[in-house]
Every structure is written in C-alpha cells, then in structure tokens.
Amino acid sequence: xxxxxxxxxxDVAALANYIDLPQFQFFFPNAPHAFPYxxxxxxxxDLPADYSFLGQPQFDQxxxxxxxxxxxxxxxxxxxxxxxxxxxxxxxAGFSQGGAMTLDVGLHLPxxxxxxxxxxxxxxxxxxxxxxxxxxxxxxxxxxxxPLSAAQQTRDHLVSQGAIxxxxxxxxxxxxxxxxxxxxxSFIEEIVFLPNSQQExx
Numbered sequence: 692x693x694x695x696x697x698x699x700x701x702d703v704a705a706l707a708n709y710i711d712l713p714q715f716q717f718f719f720p721n722a723p724h725a726f727p728y729x730x731x732x733x734x735x736x737d738l739p740a741d742y743s744f745l746g747q748p749q750f751d752q753x754x755x756x757x758x759x760x761x762x763x764x765x766x767x768x769x770x771x772x773x774x775x776x777x778x779x780x781x782x783x784a785g786f787s788q789g790g791a792m793t794l795d796v797g798l799h800l801p802x803x804x805x806x807x808x809x810x811x812x813x814x815x816x817x818x819x820x821x822x823x824x825x826x827x828x829x830x831x832x833x834x835x836x837x838p839l840s841a842a843q844q845t846r847d848h849l850v851s852q853g854a855i856x857x858x859x860x861x862x863x864x865x866x867x868x869x870x871x872x873x874x875x876x877s878f879i880e881e882i883v884f885l886p887n888s889q890q891e892x893x
Contacts, residue, residue: 692719693763693789695809697732703786709872712879716774722789723762724755735759735792744841746815746848756795756813763796778802782879785810786867787837794845797824804882806875809834809865811841816848826856827878829871836865857882 694702700719707717726732736755750756771777782804785793790810797805798818806827826849830842839860846858859874 692717692806693735693783693785693792694719694722694733695785695787695789696734696738697726697729699731699733703789703867706867706872709869710876712876715879716776718770720763720766723759735763735788738788744811744837745844746812748814751814753813759792760796763792764800767796767800767802782806784808784875787865804878806878807842807845808867808871808875809837809842810845811837812845812848816845816852818849818852818854823852823854825878825882826854827859827874827882828856829859829861829874831863831865832860833862833864 692703692706694700700721704717704719707719722733722735724734724736726734727737734755736753736759767778767781767783770781778801781802783793783797783800783802784806785791786808787810790807791813793805793807793810794812794816798816801822802824804825804827806829808829809831810828828842828846830837830839832839842858842860846856849856857878861868861870863871
C-alpha cells in the first residue's frame, strides 16, 4: 500500500493491524522524494500550486513522477523473488497521491487488483489492451483535498474502457475510516480471490 503526499510508510502501515487477512504479507514502501515541508515526509512528486486533480495529459512528463513510476515498477517486479508471490496474486493499494500512483503503475502490471482510496488519475486513464485488474475505489463525499469530481471522472474513464470497478462514496472527508478497511477486506476476500466458477454462478 502506498502512502499519500507528505506522509510516509508508517502512516499507512498501522492499517494492517485492522485488516484480518492473516494469510497475506503487507508491504509499505516510502516514496522516493523528500517532502519539503516536513522532515519525516515523503512524496511521489510535488504538486503544482494550480493542480486540479483532474487528469492532465502533460503531467505524465513530470520528472519526479517518472522517477517514482520507474522505481515503484522495479520494486513491485522484484517482490516475487523475495516473497515467492507472483504479481498475479498481488494487490496494489494507495491513499490519495498513493492512489494515483496505484493507477499509474498498477494498470500496466499483471496484478490481481487495485485499491484506490481518496485517489485520482494523473492523466486521462488509458488502459492497456492486456488484462485489466479489478478495481476498488472509495472516496469521501466531504473530501476537501481531492475533489469528488476527480474520483468520479476516473471511475467513468475506467468503466468506459471495460474495467470492473467497485465504487463507493462515503460520508467522510480525506481519510480512511473503519468502514473503508472493511470494504478493502471484503474486496480482497470476495472479489479478488473468489473462484471464477463461483463468480459466474453469482
């Protein structure tokens, strides 16, 4: 799971204590760039003052984003050698800016699923022709950091290209409440690893 702008891995690592998936391993990497406004903070890239969170094609060339994208992709591809778990059995999740990185990188890897919490898309979503992972999106109706419209736009782009998106809007702000953790656990248990035959029957 990827943390948000200005936070660090510890900000989301504690969530593992509240998700009852004992058969899973959890990993929480730090973003590669130092956050200029807090000593312990990290970021996947700096945000321009006028950034709208609505996908902008030119943002794809942001140098810090490109660095983070490359390093995160390499790290994810290296996990199987360490854990024995292939990407096809890996779930990538992220909060806020980490959610944007989840989409940016995860849509180009053969992961089992993506979970985007209070997130957005850097650029208009373009899904490769290869298999599309299942996606959970959760956003707060009262989010004053990442506009709800950014999540809705991202969802619509994903669905229009054939993605299966489980989408939830909750009465909360820019945060991860206990109900979000329950949705994450249910998504993994019932959607991601439910046998294909059972999905077809349902």
